[in-house]
Amino acid sequence: MNICVIGAGYVGLITALCFSKKENKVICVEKNLEKLNMLRNGTPTIFENGLNELLKESLSTNSVQFTENLEFGIRSSDIIFIAVGTPAKENWDVDIAQVEGVINQISPYIEKYKLVVTKSTVPVGTQRYIKSKLLENNVERENFDVVSNPEFLREGKAIYDFFYGDKIVIGCDSGKAEETMKKLYEPFKIKMVLTNPETAELIKYTSNALLSVKISFMNEIANLCNEVGADIDVIAYALGLDKRISPLFLRAGIGYGGSCFPKDTKALVKMSENHNCNLEILKATVNVNEKQRVLPVKILKEYYKNIEGKIVAILGLTFKPDTDDIREASSLYIIEELLKNKVNIKVYDPMVTKEIKNIFPDITYCDDMYECLAGSDAMIICTEWSEFYNIDLFKAGELMAQSVIIDGRNILDMKNIKDANINAYYSIGKGNIKN
Numbered sequence: 001m002n003i004c005v006i007g008a009g010y011v012g013l014i015t016a017l018c019f020s021k022k023e024n025k026v027i028c029v030e031k032n033l034e035k036l037n038m039l040r041n042g043t044p045t046i047f048e049n050g051l052n053e054l055l056k057e058s059l060s061t062n063s064v065q066f067t068e069n070l071e072f073g074i075r076s077s078d079i080i081f082i083a084v085g086t087p088a089k090e091n092w093d094v095d096i097a098q099v100e101g102v103i104n105q106i107s108p109y110i111e112k113y114k115l116v117v118t119k120s121t122v123p124v125g126t127q128r129y130i131k132s133k134l135l136e137n138n139v140e141r142e143n144f145d146v147v148s149n150p151e152f153l154r155e156g157k158a159i160y161d162f163f164y165g166d167k168i169v170i171g172c173d174s175g176k177a178e179e180t181m182k183k184l185y186e187p188f189k190i191k192m193v194l195t196n197p198e199t200a201e202l203i204k205y206t207s208n209a210l211l212s213v214k215i216s217f218m219n220e221i222a223n224l225c226n227e228v229g230a231d232i233d234v235i236a237y238a239l240g241l242d243k244r245i246s247p248l249f250l251r252a253g254i255g256y257g258g259s260c261f262p263k264d265t266k267a268l269v270k271m272s273e274n275h276n277c278n279l280e281i282l283k284a285t286v287n288v289n290e291k292q293r294v295l296p297v298k299i300l301k302e303y304y305k306n307i308e309g310k311i312v313a314i315l316g317l318t319f320k321p322d323t324d325d326i327r328e329a330s331s332l333y334i335i336e337e338l339l340k341n342k343v344n345i346k347v348y349d350p351m352v353t354k355e356i357k358n359i360f361p362d363i364t365y366c367d368d369m370y371e372c373l374a375g376s377d378a379m380i381i382c383t384e385w386s387e388f389y390n391i392d393l394f395k396a397g398e399l400m401a402q403s404v405i406i407d408g409r410n411i412l413d414m415k416n417i418k419d420a421n422i423n424a425y426y427s428i429g430k431g432n433i434k435n
C-alpha cells in the first residue's frame with residue numbers, strides 16, 4: 001500500500017519503517033531539516049533497539065522515503081498516519097494543536113479517497129473532531145474516512161512490539177476504512193480489536209492508566225512491607241502466579257516516568273473531569289507516584305536530619321534502562337529536591353545526554369559509577385542499568401565518605417549488602433539495614 005506518515009518522532013519513525021518492511025511504499029514527512037538529513041543518510045535520530053539496521057535496510061530497498069514535502073506525501077498515498085506530538089497542557093488537558101495543524105495543511109491535497117489515521121495519543125472525540133475539521137476545510141465527504149489506531153509500543157522494544165505486539169486496535173465507523181486497515185495489518189498476524197473510534201481512543205488511555213495503577217499500588221504495598229517486615233518481590237512473585245493478575249508491571253520502585261504514563265494518567269483524569277466523571281483511583285495513582293519518586297530524599301532527611309552540604313551520588317538518570325530518554329524520570333525530581341536542600345550532586349548514567357546538562361548545568365557529571373561514588377555521603381540508584389547490578393559494594397564502601405545506599409529499583413542483593421558492612425541500606429519494600 002502507499003502510506004504517508006506525518007512526523008518522524010519516535011512513533012512516526014517506527015511506524016514508517018515497520019510498514020516499509022511489510023512491502024508497503026512509505027513516505028515519511030518531517031519538517032525538522034536536521035532530523036530529515038540524518039534519516040536520509042541512514043543515521044537514527046533516537047536510540048532504539050534494531051533501528052539502525054531497519055533504517056538502512058528500508059533506505060536501501062527504497063521502501064521508505066524521507067521528505068519535507070507534505071503535498072507530495074499526501075498526493076502519493078492512500079493512507080495517511082498522523083504521528084505528531086500531543087503534549088500536556090499546564091492544566092493536564094491534551095494539546096492537539098499539532099494534529100489540528102496537520103489537518104489544515106493536508107486538507108487541500110485530499111482530492112481522492114484517503115484514510116486519515118491517528119497514531120498520536122489523542123483525547124476521546126478527536127477522530128470525530130478531525131472529521132468535522134476536514135468537512136469544514138471543504139474536503140468532500142466521499143474522499144476520506146478517519147480512523148483511530150493507537151500504538152502500544154514500549155521504548156527500547158518498539159520495533160519488536162510493532163511486529164509481535166499483543167493487539168492492534170482499529171477504531172472507525174466505515175466498512176470501507178475497516179477493510180483497508182485489516183488488509184494493511186493482516187501480514188503482522190496480530191489479534192485485531194475492531195471497534196468504534198471513541199472506544200479505540202479510550203483503550204489507549206485505559207491501558208497506560210491501568211499499568212500505572214498496578215505500579216502505584218505495588219509501591220504503596222512496598223512502603224507497607226518496610227514497616228511490617230514483608231518482602232515486596234516475593235509478594236509480586238506470588239501475585240504474578242495468579243493468571244488473573246499477570247506477573248508484569250508489579251515491580252516496586254521510585255515511581256513510573258517516561259513520556260507516556262505520567263502524561264496519559266493526568267490526561268485521563270482531566271478528560272473524565274471534562275465529562276463530569278471522577279476517576280478517584282487514577283487520581284490516587286498520580287498522587288502516589290508524585291510522592292514515590294522523591295521518597296529517597298525523605299529517607300535521606302530522616303537518616304541525616306540535615307542534608308545541607310552533603311554529597312549525594314545519583315546512579316542512573318533515564319526513566320528506565322536501555323534508553324537515553326530522561327522525560328519525567330524520577331531522577332529529575334530527586335535532583336531538583338536535593339538542590340532545594342543545598343545538597344552537592346554527582347551523577348552517572350551510561351547514556352547521559354546533552355539535554356540533562358542543559359537542565360542541571362551545575363551538578364557534577366561523572367564518567368563511571370565509582371568516580372561518582374567517590375567521597376559521597378549517599379548513593380541513590382534511580383535506574384536499573386545492568387552495570388549497577390554488579391556494583392562492587394566493598395569498593396563502594398571504601399570510596400564513599402559514608403556508605404548510605406538507597407536502592408530505588410531494588411536491584412542489589414540483600415545478602416551481599418549484609419556481607420559488605422555498609423553504613424545503611426534502604427530498599428523499596430525489601431527491608432532496610434542500619435549498621
Ligand code: UGA
Nearest residue numbers: 151152153154155249250251253255256257258260319320
Ligand atoms: C509505555 C507502555 O508500556 C507502552 O505500552 C505504551 O505504548 C507507551 O507507554 C506509550 O504510551 O507510548 P514506555 O513509556 O516505553 O511504554 O515505558 P514502560 O516500559 O511501560 O515503563 C514506564 C515506567 O514504568 C518506567 O519508568 C518504569 O521504570 C516503570 N515501571 C514499569 C515500574 O516502576 N514498575 C514496573 O513493574 C514496570
